[in-house]
Amino acid sequence: MVKNKDFTMLDAKDLPLGGVLPDAGSAEEYETGGWRKLRPIFDPEKCIDCLTCWVMCPDSAIYVEDDKIAGYDLDHCKGCGICAEVCPDKVQAITMVEEEN
Amino acid sequence: MTAVAQTQRETGLTGNSAIAYAMMQINPDVCPAYPITPSTSVIEEFSSYVADGKVETELIPTESEHSAMSAGVGASAAGARVMTATSAQGLALMWEMLYIASGMRLPIILTDVNRALSAPINIHCDHSDTMGARDSGWLQLYSETVQEAYDNLIMAVRIAEDKRVQLPIMVCLDGFITSHAIENISLLSTEAVQGFVGEYTPDSALLNVENPATFGAMTLPYAYMPLKKQQSDAMTASKPVVEEIAAEFALLSGRNYGLLEEYKLDDAEVAIVVLNSSAGTVKDAVDTLRAQGKKVGALKPRLYRPFPHAEIAKALSGKKAVCVLDRADSMNGFGGPLFTDIRSALYSDANRPQIIDRIYGLGGADFRVNDALGVFDELFKVQETGQVDELIKYLTV
Numbered sequence: 001m002v003k004n005k006d007f008t009m010l011d012a013k014d015l016p017l018g019g020v021l022p023d024a025g026s027a028e029e030y031e032t033g034g035w036r037k038l039r040p041i042f043d044p045e046k047c048i049d050c051l052t053c054w055v056m057c058p059d060s061a062i063y064v065e066d067d068k069i070a071g072y073d074l075d076h077c078k079g080c081g082i083c084a085e086v087c088p089d090k091v092q093a094i095t096m097v098e099e100e101n
Numbered sequence: 102m103t104a105v106a107q108t109q110r111e112t113g114l115t116g117n118s119a120i121a122y123a124m125m126q127i128n129p130d131v132c133p134a135y136p137i138t139p140s141t142s143v144i145e146e147f148s149s150y151v152a153d154g155k156v157e158t159e160l161i162p163t164e165s166e167h168s169a170m171s172a173g174v175g176a177s178a179a180g181a182r183v184m185t186a187t188s189a190q191g192l193a194l195m196w197e198m199l200y201i202a203s204g205m206r207l208p209i210i211l212t213d214v215n216r217a218l219s220a221p222i223n224i225h226c227d228h229s230d231t232m233g234a235r236d237s238g239w240l241q242l243y244s245e246t247v248q249e250a251y252d253n254l255i256m257a258v259r260i261a262e263d264k265r266v267q268l269p270i271m272v273c274l275d276g277f278i279t280s281h282a283i284e285n286i287s288l289l290s291t292e293a294v295q296g297f298v299g300e301y302t303p304d305s306a307l308l309n310v311e312n313p314a315t316f317g318a319m320t321l322p323y324a325y326m327p328l329k330k331q332q333s334d335a336m337t338a339s340k341p342v343v344e345e346i347a348a349e350f351a352l353l354s355g356r357n358y359g360l361l362e363e364y365k366l367d368d369a370e371v372a373i374v375v376l377n378s379s380a381g382t383v384k385d386a387v388d389t390l391r392a393q394g395k396k397v398g399a400l401k402p403r404l405y406r407p408f409p410h411a412e413i414a415k416a417l418s419g420k421k422a423v424c425v426l427d428r429a430d431s432m433n434g435f436g437g438p439l440f441t442d443i444r445s446a447l448y449s450d451a452n453r454p455q456i457i458d459r460i461y462g463l464g465g466a467d468f469r470v471n472d473a474l475g476v477f478d479e480l481f482k483v484q485e486t487g488q489v490d491e492l493i494k495y496l497t498v
Contacts, residue, residue: 004323012327012334017267018206019320019328020305024313 028076032059036079038096040072046093053083053094114286116244116279119251120186120212120272121146125156126294127258129210130181130301133161133172137191138224139276140214144186166191170198170209177207178316180306182258185209188276189216189230196234202269203238204332205317208261208301209269211239212254215377215428216276217464225465226276228376229429232438238332240270240339241406243376245362247284249403250274252356255289258298259346266339268332275378277465289354297353336407343404360409362401363416365391369398371480372417372454374443375426376402379461379468383426386473397477402439410446417447420454422483424476428462436460436493455483461496472497 004010016022047069054062054069061077063070084094114122120143124132132151136144151160159176163169166187177183187195192213202209213231217223231241242257244250253272261270274280289297305314320328340360347358364384366372373383380401390397400416402409417423425444427437435441440458447453459476462468476496483489 007321007323009323010327012331015324015327015331017304017331018204018316019318019324020205021315021318022305022312024315026315 031075033073033075033077036074036077036099038079038081039074039099040077040079040081040083041095041097042069042071043093043095044069046091048088048091048093050088050091052086052088056082056086058082110288110290112286112288113283114247115142115281115283116247116250116274117142117214117281118146119247119286120254120274121150122288123251123254123294124184125150126289126291127182127184127255127298128156128295129158129184131159131161131173131176131183132185133163133169133176133183134185135163135166135169135187135191137166137188139216139226139280140186140188140191140212142280143212143214166194167198170195170202173209174198174202174205174207177202177209178205178306179308180301180303182262182301183207183209184211186212186214188214189218189224192230192234193218196237199234199237199239199269201317204328206267206332206335207269208267210254210257210261210272211269212250212272212274214276214280215273221464223464224276226278226378227428227463227465228273229463231271231273232429232431234271235406235438238268238336239406240266240268240336240343241404242270242272242343243401243403243405244272244274244279245378245380245401247274247279247282248286248356249358250279251286251288252350252354252358253403255294255297256343256346256350256358259349260339260343262301263339263342263346264304266335266342268335268339273377278378287354287356293353297350340404340407340409358403360402360404360412361416362403364399364401366398366400366416368396370396370420371422371477371484372398372400372420373424373426373473373476373480374400374402374413374417374439376405376428376439379426379428379473382468382470383473385470386477389470389474390477395477395481397480405439408442408446410442413443414446414450414453417443417454418450419452422480423454423456424480425456425458426468426476427458427460430460430463440493455487455489457483457489457491458493459496460494466497468497
């Protein structure tokens with residue numbers, strides 16, 4: 001991925017042919033968490049570790065360790081709230097709260 | 102089914118049979134297609150070659166041309182050599198994907214058998230289909246005869262895949278006039294064609310698991326614009342490549358192709374510029390007038406995209422009067438596409454000729470030798486008076 005945090009015009013000579021990115025999976029380097037308006041707050045006391053949220057997260061932004069939810073990758077979580085939506089009604093371990101900034 | 106004998110090199114073939122035969126000799130990896138008149142028999146005959154095991158091509162019958170070109174984009178990004186054929190509405194339905202193919206720098210090879218765009222619906226020849234795609238980032242080669250169409254297609258593979266180019270290419274021939282008429286043609290051996298086109302080895306490919314890459318990623322302005330410059334530079338750089346490959350092809354075939362064909366143009370005072378099959382008609386009129394001692398000539402661009410503006414300006418510089426024949430109207434109120442391009446190319450030439458545009462042959466309307474002679478009569482009048490009465494006019498209506 002071409003790193004260009006200050007958004008200045010790149011040189012055609014430095015770009016791969018036709019915009020082909022020579023590294024696979026480079027989207028991980030692009031931190032999209034800054035788009036987030038709502039932040040997921042997770043309550044481990046309520047969680048039953050069904051992992052439905054982990055399956056449904058469109059940004060693969062939920063960490064799992066030893067078959068248990070271990071938190072969020074906030075560099076990539078866009079705050080869509082799907083995790084809170086799919087958390088079983090009787091559990092409701094995830095709450096979406098407004099980001100302060 | 103084509104009547105080509107495998108051992109025979111001189112034969113009579115229709116344009117479509119010659120294209121299908123060249124595709125068989127090239128043996129592309131993938132051919133996604135949705136047949137449409139008048140290009141139908143290209144895919145019909147090529148699918149016979151597939152069924153008979155003469156090629157190893159994966160033939161993908163799609164549900165539309167949009168899907169055909171989409172499959173072409175995917176297969177080409179995967180690393181395959183991709184060829185297909187279409188006409189008119191088929192090319193129009195590919196529109197979105199044409200730009201994707203060129204922007205992603207995928208060297209897809211397409212034969213367009215020129216046909217009028219609807220409405221009114223019409224299956225006959227004109228150039229409105231490929232002229233509409235003239236700014237889609239595809240190279241375009243035009244073909245006067247069956248022989249030229251066959252030769253152009255073989256050269257097209259090398260041009261598109263050249264590392265300095267890596268752009269898709271369109272080979273155009275006139276619907277029915279060239280696609281369905283039988284002409285004498287000299288074929289190359291399949292070994293010679295295979296040797297000439299070689300293997301396609303892209304630098305990056307989706308199926309190259311050793312070096313995985315991302316294709317078709319989104320770009321923001323700071324990358325989009327330089328990537329467009331990169332594409333534009335490749336288009337400009339392709340012109341000498343077209344000449345270089347034609348020179349190499351001449352060694353193989355004995356047939357020479359320039360970016361343009363100048364017919365008795367050197368000492369001509371008036372000239373007609375025309376694409377594809379009608380160039381033959383115009384050459385006939387040139388011969389008739391030359392026999393009467395008139396200094397007339399013809400210019401047939403073979404490469405239309407990239408536009409050989411300097412070569413065309415040089416060829417027409419110093420002529421007294423020139424008519425551009427357009428088999429398509431741009432519907433822009435300022436003539437056909439070839440006219441506006443050529444008039445613009447001549448702008449900075451101090452010895453530019455008077456120039457007129459005549460729209461002819463739309464929807465397969467006949468353009469006869471007498472019609473070409475009529476155009477020369479108009480040009481003689483312009484030469485004599487130095488005045489252009491009618492800049493743009495439809496002929497034969």
